[in-house]
């Protein structure tokens with residue numbers, strides 16, 4: 001996976017800093033509550049939401065079980081439709097493939113559709129190292145790029161910015177990237193959108209190469225699908241002569257009939273729309289219509305490792321709707337940057353450690369970035385049991401061990417032994433009751449959690465003894 005966020009501190013430290021930022025907390029609270037309320041209304045309109053959710057889960061699980069077969073079918077279909085398929089095992093390979101393809105066109109500029117996969121591999125940075133400028137054309141991604149910032153939400157990457165901040169970014173930075181912001185730009189949303197539209201239009205009209213991801217790939221026909229709200233994606237997918245799509249292998253669905261379920265669940269669950277304004281679909285190339293050259297880069301980058309994990313593989317069902325972020329109390333307070341990856345929130349806490357492994361401090365801390373309240377599971381349109389995966393990943397991190405984890409394991413081992421030996425346990429309870437005046441009220445040196453909590457007071461008589469005396 002990309003090194004874009006390398007050097008970030010572990011989640012607890014990053015979250016502590018973020019929680020102190022009152023502007024950030026205000027922006028996040030306002031945005032997440034607005035989106036979550038709208039989403040709840042859009043979902044409540046469908047009587048069969050739970051059935052759709054179950055259908056989405058099953059389609060994804062079945063597809064993942066035979067992913068090798070579906071991917072080969074997809075490759076055949078894309079090739080038959082005039083496209084070229086490339087296989088990338090990791091971020092470095094994907095970046096090299098895309099860099100070589102752009103260089104082969106002789107171009108030094110590309111326009112991009114919002115894409116999580118290309119952020120995951122750090123494509124913009126890799127292209128910049130080759131002298132190629134990648135221009136983000138999604139409004140929120142544009143704000144992030146111009147602000148020299150990092151995305152903090154899957155769907156709304158600039159969710160941590162308010163209107164005044166966006167105005168300042170446009171006013172100060174647009175000129176360095178192309179057409180400057182209009183004189184006297186206000187922070188009225190319509191004015192900000194118009195400034196972005198004017199800035200981007202010249203890039204759309206000039207670009208010869210477009211780069212995208214995809215929400216889905218239909219194996220039976222080799223069709224790629226992008227859902228979007230602004231129309232910038234449609235411009236990038238139709239105007240350039242060459243289109244390169246970088247897509248995670250788990251985005252495959254076998255048939256159009258399977259797609260029908262997600263066409264209903266994704267818009268409602270992400271933008272709270274019955275249907276998103278632009279759904280672009282393309283199949284290879286067509287003479288005189290749209291890009292004349294199409295490349296599909298199929299990205300693994302840790303996905304087959306996740307697939308091998310019986311519990312963790314359900315994270316690959318994710319359709320990136322971001323509903324789990326908007327209901328998460330931890331995300332709402334910590335913000336997206338604290339997760340140290342392009343995948344923040346509950347899905348990031350289970351996906352990133354599987355794609356990147358848990359050897360770095362931040363990745364090992366992510367499975368703990370949750371209160372396990374289960375709100376994420378409730379809203380997930382493909383029923384990913386995020387709390388289950390979090391606990392599973394915590395176990396993996398604990399098994400690898402640090403001093404704290406070793407202590408916890410030793411304590412659990414001792415507890416298991418005591419419960420297996422009732423006589424010894426009863427003797428221990430009596431001894432603890434007799435010496436209760438000597439016991440500390442708080443466990444020493446175990447950090448803030450125990451500093452703010454009292455130990456329960458030991459009874460003068462253990463329950464077993466009381467029961468023996470009183471049960472008649």
Ligand code: SF4
Nearest residue numbers: 318319321322324380
């Ligand atoms: S885990 Fe579920 S709720 Fe979260 S982004 Fe993925 S599909 Fe949406």
